[in-house]
Amino acid sequence: MLSDRVTLTVPARAEFAKTVRMTVSELASRLGMSYDNVDDMRIAADEAFVYVCGRANDDEVVFQADLKPDALTLQVGPFSVDIMQDQDEDAVDRYAMFILDSVCDSFTLEHEDERTTLTLVKYQGDGCA
Amino acid sequence: MWDKVHTRALFVRYRENNDDESRDELITMYLNLVKYLASRFRNRGEPIDDLIQVGTIGLIKAIDRFDIGREVEFTTYATPTIVGELKRHFRDKGWAIKVPRRLQELSFRVNQAMDALTQKLQRSPSILEIAEYLEVTSEDVLEAMETSEAYNFVSLESDRNSDGADSFSILEYIGADDQLLSVVDDRATLALALRYLSPQEQHVLYLRFFRGLTQTEIATQLDISQMQVSRLLRKTLRVLREHLVAGEV
Secondary structure (H helix, E strand, O other): OOOEEEEEEEEOOHHHHHHHHHHHHHHHHHOOOEHHHHHHHHHHHHHHHHHHHHHEOOOEEEEEEEEEOOEEEEEEEEEEEOOOOHHHHHHHHHHHHHHHHHHOOEEEEEEEOOEEEEEEEEEOOOOOO | OOOHHHHHHHHHHHHHHOOHHHHHHHHHHOHHHHHHHHHOOHHHOOOHHHHHHHHHHHHHHHHHHOOOOOOOOHHHHHHHHHHHHHHHHHHHOOOOOOOOHHHHHHHHHHHHHHHHHHHHHOOOOEHHHHHHHHOOOHHHHHHHHHHHHHHHOHHHHHHHOOOOOOOOOHHHHHHOOOOOOOHHHHHHHHHHHHHHOOHHHHHHHHHHHOOOOOHHHHHHHHOOOHHHHHHHHHHHHHHHHHHHHOOOO
C-alpha cells in the first residue's frame, strides 16, 4: 500500500463528532499507529470538526484522509467561514494552531477565495508495530 | 458584538458604586452570550428558556466575580462560568450520561494494558497489541478510548459520551463571539489554568507554547523520551479543557 484515500462527508452538526472521531481513530489504528498517536488524531479531528461546525456556513463538512505507511494526513474542508476582520481571524487562527499544534505533527490552515482548508498530519511516531 | 470600552466603564462603575443599574445593564448586554451558550445544550430535553435562566445565573456570578484588574476580556472569563452552571444543572438533575459498566471496566483495563506494555516494549503500544494483550478486538480498544475521557473527566462526560448531545470544542469556546482575542488574553487564561498542573506538566506546556520548542527539543532538554513529552502534552491539554470548560478558571 503506497497510499489510500478515505473520504467522509458529514452534516455540519456537532452531534456527528462521534462519527468523525470513530472513523479517524479507526483509520489511524489501521495504519498501526500507537495508542497515543491514535488518541492524538482522534482529539485533533474532533476539535477541528466542532470548530468548523461552529464557524462554517456550510451544511456539510468533508474529511479527506490519506493513509500512507508512515503518516495519516487529514484534510478538513474546504469550508466557508463568516467574513471577519483580518485581525480577529488572526487571533482565532493563532489559538486554533495553539491547540491543534500540540497533538498533530503538522497543522496548517489555508485560505483561498474565502474558503478555508485545515490539514492535519500525524506521523507514525517513535517505535510502533 | 460587545462594546469592550463600555463594558469596562460599566464594571468600574459597578465596582465603585455596587449599583443595580450597572449590573442590570451588564446582564442585558451579555444575555446574547448566555443564549448562545445555552443553545449548545438544547438537545438534552430541557426547554431553552429554562436553560437561559440557568445560564443567566452563571452570567450574574461572572459579573460579580470578574476582576477588572486582569487583562482578560469579560466574555473569555464569563463563558466557562456560564457553561459550568449549565453543566451543573444537568448533573444535579442526574442527567449526566452514564457510561455502561462494560466500557468503564474495559477503559480501566486498557489503561492497565498501556502501562504494562509500555514497560515491556519500551515504547507506546499499538492498538492491536493492546487488543491482543486483553483478548478483545481493536474496535473494543477504540471504543474504550472514546469512553475514557468521559470516564475520567466528569465535567466533559455529558458532551463526549452522549450519542445525541453537542460536543463543545475548546476552539469554539475560545473563538466564538470574542472577536478581539489577543495573544495576551490567551496566555492570561492559560496561566490561570496552569495551576492545576504539576510542575513538570507546567514546564512542558511552557516550553511548547511559550518558547515554541518541538516535542523532540523538549525531550532533549528534559532528558525524557519524545513519547513521554507527547503524553504529558496530551494530558495537560485534557486537564486544561476540563477546567476551562467547567468554569473553574
